[in-house]
Amino acid sequence: MRLERQDIARTALASLIAGLGFALLAYVCVEIPRAYNQVTPIWLSNGFVVACLLAVDTRRWSWILSASLVGGLLAGAHAGDSVLVNFVLTPGNILQIWLCAWSTRRVLGREIDLGRPKHIVALVGLAGFAAPLVTGVVSSLFHTAIRGGDPWANMTVWVLGDILGVLTVTPCLLVLVKAKTYLAERGPTRDGLLSLLGLLVVTTAVFGQNRYPLMFLVPPMMLLVASRQEVLGGVVGAALVATIVLLFTMAGRGPIHLIEGSATEQSIVLQTFLAVSIFVSLPVAAFQRQRRYILAQMAQASESAARSEARYRLLTENALDVIVHSDLKGRVTYISPSVFAVLGYAAEELTGERPVEFVHPDYVAAVVAISQAQVSGQGDHFHDRVEYLAYRKDRSLIWLESRPTLALDPVSGEKVGLTDVVRDITARKVLEQELREARATAEAAAAAKGEFLANMSHELRTPLTAVIGFANLVDNQPELAADTRRHVGRIVDGGRSLLATINDILDFSKLDAGHMEIRPRHVNVADLVRDVLDMFTLQAAAKGLTLNSQGLDCLPSNLWLDPERVRQVLLNLIGNAVKFTETGGVTVGLTYDTAGERLGVAVIDTGQGIAEEDRTLLFMRFSQVDATIRRQHGGTGLGLAISKSLVEAMGGEIGVESQAGQGARFFFDLYAPIRALDVAEDQAPPPSLPTGCRVLVVDDNAANRELVRTVLEAFDAHVSEAVDGEEGVIAAEAEQFDIILMDLRMPRLDGVQAAQRIRAGQGPSAGAPIVAFSADVSSGSPGAVFNGSVSKPMTVESLIGAISKLLPA
Known part of the structure; x- marks a missing residue:
């Protein structure tokens, strides 16, 4: 790996330290024992450089090893080694250094922590024993071959000296590099310092005298230091013992000299003592650190478990x-x-x-x-x-x-x-019961409301049927005076306004109950729009407004829609536009999207417009922009809400665009597919009645019976009357009628019961068509007993159309 420029200075400094350290320690390990006529008991140089390599990146190794090689060659030359010996033994040391560092790094990786048992065992086994044993044997044999001597003794002294050097120097330097970390974990303690002092005293006492072989006293003290101060204490203690032992031994003192034998044998014993002491001390220090770590973890886990138990107990108890x-x-x-x-x-x-x-x-x-x-x-x-x-x-x-x-x-x-x-959940159950009771009360109230609306519908529409019906009949008389015709027109307009208000309220009730039905059929929308505009011609002309239409000629003539509901929406939108426009006019624009099969309708006026804050009120029920007592325009406030519901029921959307003072544009679109007309439908004649058909009218309101009689006799029909359900059943069982018009709400016997009795009887009219004739908003579909229905107030077209569908021509 290539070095970056910023690393060159650091690498050069590390290489210089390694080279000088190797040379200095080689000089000390050779010259001091030689001065005392001793064999070198420990070789420190290799251990020093191994520590240097393990402390740096591998990319600096070649530089450090090269500098160490130079330092070793200089030290060997100074010691008087021959060139051959120097150039064989020094590279051998470099090879041993590399092998120690490479094998250790290979197993442990970049970070080496001698506080972990695995790391200390790997360092001792690989760098402390395996590598020195392999290379030391070769070097010692070469040295014996050159200088002579006992090969086994030379090999033992050589290998043990290399082992001691690595085990003494390398761990010390590696621990000192991480001294801050170890001190942070386990700082100096009183027991640790006292044990270190005791080790110093015992070692000095043992090796400072020549009378007693007390070396066995030193290892226990080293173990005590390792157990008290862990890794850092164990390394310092081992270095302290090695220093004291070597100094006293080379000075001729200590139990080593009590051994009878040669200097080589004494050196072997010394080396063995140091090796065993260090090998025992360092693993014990690592295991002690690991034990403390495990105990700390156990204590932390126990504390965490206690806190967790207390927390969960607090939760469960509260x-x-x-x-x-x-x-x-x-x-x-x-x-x-x-x-x-x-x-x-x-x-x-x-x-x-x-x-x-x-x-x-x-x-x-x-x-x-x-x-x-x-x-x-x-x-x-x-x-x-x-x-x-x-x-x-x-x-x-x-x-x-x-x-x-x-x-x-x-x-x-x-x-x-x-x-x-x-x-x-007792409180919830009580609430549920209260809700059920409230719901039952609400349903009862809704039923009461429906019954009330049905009664009101009947009571309002029944007399209104007579008012509008007879007013129309009078209005059709050609001999009326102008003032009389104007008065009758006022009656018709008033009746229609009252009917529109009633219809709004009743339609709202139907929509609210989900009873509004959509009945689509073929519709010519253009004709429908023209009819609706015609209804507002007089009202617009009275205010000087123009009524225009756009796009009618481009519409298909056979769209599938509910014409009554579309007419109702148009009446509301156009009626509002005419009502709230004082000058200008109203325009109805229509478009048709063939691809999407959708009809678009827009009603545009030039009226006063609607402010932004008021637009949210438009489609709300019973809401009006001007709801004050001084408001200029009447109405129930239901028209637009009903229109919105009807448009949505037909699968469309409705909206408005307007600003105050700039008119308004109301628009809606509907799904309206094109469907082909049946030939019979296209050529259907206008409704009429068979000549001389017999009709029974059952109604408790005399005015309504008279109105129906007047209309039907104009079509050459024979009309009979019954004032309630009982009389209607008697009449149907006595005579044969072509069709029966049956009011639903009557005293004594209502219309449904009367129709059922007629159907169940054996009278001549048991099979005659029966048409429900009622203003009851709650009746909805007339039921299976009826063949059709006519709503009150009726029109001539609705009455004749309903009857003509049920009677053959």
Whole structure:
């Protein structure tokens, strides 16, 4: 790997330190023993450079090894080694250094922590023994071959000297590099310093005298230091012992000299002593550190478990719900103190009991079933719950909800019981009952409202039928005077306005109840729009307004729509536009999207416009932009709300665009597919009645009977009358009629009952068509007993059309 420029200075400094250190330590290890006529007992140079390599990146190794090679060659030359010896032994040392560092880095990686047993064992085994043993044997044999001597003794002294050098220097330097880390973990203690002082005293006493072989006293003191100060203390103690032992031994003192034998044999004993002491001390220090770490973790885990237990106990003891754990036999093994507030029992009273014993008998089966489902694994952990009645301690009943879940042993995974969360739902049950009662009350009120609207519909529409019907008949008389015709026109307009208001209220009720029906059929929308505009011609002309239409000629003539509902929406929109426009005019624009089969309608006026804050009120029920007592325009405020509901019921959307003072544009679109017309439908003649057909009119209102008689006799029909349902049944059983018009609301016998009796009887009119003739908004569909219906107030077209459909030509 190539070095970056910023690393060159650092690499050069490390290389210089390694080279000088190698040369200096080589000089010390050779010259000092030589001065005392001793064999070199320890070779420190290799261990020093191994530590340098393990402390830096591998990309600096070649530089450090090169500098160490130079330093070793200089040291060998100074010691008087021959060129051959120097150039063989020094590269051999460099090879040993590289092998120690490479094998250790290969196993342990970049970060080496001698506080971990694995790391200290790997360092001692690989760098301390394996590599020195391999290379030391070769170097010692070469040295013996050149200078002579006992090969086994030379090999032993050589290999042990290399081993001691690595084990003494390398760990010390590696620990000193990380001294801050070790001190932060385990700073100096009083016991540690005293044990180190004791080691110093014992070692000095043992090796400062020549009378007693007391070397066995040193290792226990080294173990004591390692146990007290761990890695840093163990390394310092080992270095301190090695220094004292070597100095005293080379000075001719210490128990080593009590050994009878040669200097080589004494050196072997010394080396063996140091090797054993260091080898024992460093692993013990590492294991002691690991032990402290494990104990700290255990203490932390214990503290965390205690906090967790306290936290969960706090939760369970203060939870409003009752937390219960029971074994597989259903016996309670734990229950939270909140059970006292819920059931009135202390937790101790229920421990060992079976919770099912407190359940009301009607609910025992459900509670047992959900518990068994959880134990068998067939339950739903997230959704299974059961509601039941239970007895409190005072024998009062309370509603509870349980959510049992299967509990498993965290180690073996076996089933151990059920954990249940029990909640008091009495208040909720009371609320549910109150809601049910309120709903029943609301439904009763809605039914009463419907009945009221039905009665009001009947009571309002029945006389209005006569008012509008006779007014139209009078208006059609050609001999009326101008003033009389104007007065009759006022009556017709007033009746229609009153009918529009009534229809708005009744349509709102139908929409609110979901009874509004959409009946699509073929429609020529252009003709429909023209008819609606014609209805507002006089009103617009009275205000000087123009009524225009756009796009009518481009519309298909056979769209599938409900014409009555479309007409109702147009009446509301155009009526409002004319009502709120004082100058200018109203334009109705229509478009048709063939691809999407949608009809677009826009009603544009030049009126006063609508402010932004008022537009939200437009389509709300009973809402008007001007709702003050001084407002200029009347109305119920239901027209636009009904229009919105009708458009949405037909699959469309409605909206408005307007600004105050700039007019308004109301628009809606509907799904309106094109469908081909049937030939019979296209060529259908205008409705008429068969000549001389017999019609029975059953109605309790004399004016309505007279109106119907007047209309039908104009079509050459023979009309008979009945004042209520009873008389209607008698008449139908006595004579044969072609068709029967039956009012629904009548005294004594209503229209439905009367029609059923006629159908069930054997009279001549039992099979005659019966048409429901009513203003009852709640009647909806007239029912199977009727063949059709005519709503009040009627028109001539609606009455004749309904009858002509049921009678053959």
